[in-house]
Amino acid sequence: MGYSIAIVGATGLVGTTLLSLLEERAFPIDKIYLLASQQSAGKEILFHGKAQSIYDLASFDFSQTQLAFFCVGNHLAERYAPKAVAAGNIVIDKSYFYRTHDEVPLVIPEVNINDLSRYKSRIIASPNCNTIPIAVGLKPIYDAVGISRINVATYQSVSGTGKEAIAELTEQTQQLLNHQQIQPKIYSQQIAFNVLPHIDDFQDNGYTREEMKIVWEMQKIFNDKTLAINPTAVRVPVICGHAASVHIETKQKLSAKEAIDILSKAQGITVMTGKYPYPTPAQDAAGKDHVYVGRIREDISHDKGLNLWIVADNLRKGAALNSVQIAEHLIKHHLPS
Numbered sequence: 001m002g003y004s005i006a007i008v009g010a011t012g013l014v015g016t017t018l019l020s021l022l023e024e025r026a027f028p029i030d031k032i033y034l035l036a037s038q039q040s041a042g043k044e045i046l047f048h049g050k051a052q053s054i055y056d057l058a059s060f061d062f063s064q065t066q067l068a069f070f071c072v073g074n075h076l077a078e079r080y081a082p083k084a085v086a087a088g089n090i091v092i093d094k095s096y097f098y099r100t101h102d103e104v105p106l107v108i109p110e111v112n113i114n115d116l117s118r119y120k121s122r123i124i125a126s127p128n129c130n131t132i133p134i135a136v137g138l139k140p141i142y143d144a145v146g147i148s149r150i151n152v153a154t155y156q157s158v159s160g161t162g163k164e165a166i167a168e169l170t171e172q173t174q175q176l177l178n179h180q181q182i183q184p185k186i187y188s189q190q191i192a193f194n195v196l197p198h199i200d201d202f203q204d205n206g207y208t209r210e211e212m213k214i215v216w217e218m219q220k221i222f223n224d225k226t227l228a229i230n231p232t233a234v235r236v237p238v239i240c241g242h243a244a245s246v247h248i249e250t251k252q253k254l255s256a257k258e259a260i261d262i263l264s265k266a267q268g269i270t271v272m273t274g275k276y277p278y279p280t281p282a283q284d285a286a287g288k289d290h291v292y293v294g295r296i297r298e299d300i301s302h303d304k305g306l307n308l309w310i311v312a313d314n315l316r317k318g319a320a321l322n323s324v325q326i327a328e329h330l331i332k333h334h335l336p337s
Helices: 013-024 074-086 109-118 131-145 163-177 209-221 256-264 281-285 316-333
Strands: 003-008 029-036 044-047 050-056 067-070 090-093 123-125 147-156 228-235 242-250 269-271 291-298 305-312
Touching: 003 013, 003 074, 013 029, 013 044, 013 316, 029 044, 067 074, 067 316, 074 090, 090 316, 109 131, 109 316, 131 147, 131 209, 131 242, 131 256, 131 269, 131 291, 131 305, 131 316, 147 209, 209 228, 256 269, 256 291, 256 305, 281 305, 305 316
Parallel strands: 003 029, 003 067, 029 050, 067 090, 090 123, 147 228, 269 291
Antiparallel strands: 044 050, 147 242, 242 305, 291 305
């Protein structure tokens, strides 16, 4: 038996990635409705070899669907997710808007899937695209010996901003190689051949909202308000794949060898060892579903410190795949067959 589903934001990077994953994973679908802005209404996208029309989100009747994937920004999620719920849908939302709501579970299947059963909300939030791989990579260690502090610097690709950001990086690269002047539009400054320690708006405490998302979301996912987190989020000129340099202080001593052994047995993680003991976004993570962890080493400045390098495809595991995994669990354990 299949389900009637809606994909809100079907024409964006996360929406199109979600469509591909639903096809790859043979998700049980009876009917599918692709929703986007009025400008895209009437266009078609192929799904399972058949052309599917795009519907206008503003006029769509959500009583036709049971499950709605939201791959849009805060404003649209705030406006339309309650309408989908009121019409009988379960909403899996990728925006930031609902993540800190107490009644809404914030879920990563490999980390806290049991939280789904503790909430009555019909909206389920999926975490930020860099929170997900960091949480997946650290949760096995957290469960084994505890973590008191996390110091993290992320290196986030431009696909996290959208199609326009990929175009800007490509255009700026061509312009600079041809000694032409550039005019940044999507980012505040030049992104080609550059790095920007600036993602989202700066907050009163000097951190950006992207950095604070890591703090708020990790504490909620781990159900640990005492977890100390110091984040820096950096945009880098990479098309796809987010990376993070993570330093943790554990509550009990854990050697690098023990950490490698723990992570090697964990669900959804590939540990990189060998001649090049680290993953990269382009060669390892892009187009893949696992979280990749390498450079696992003991901190030479702290007795209970460990360093890890964590990489994942931000469009797949960092966004679309996480939502699909949540839906698969709902179908298996919570939804009527």
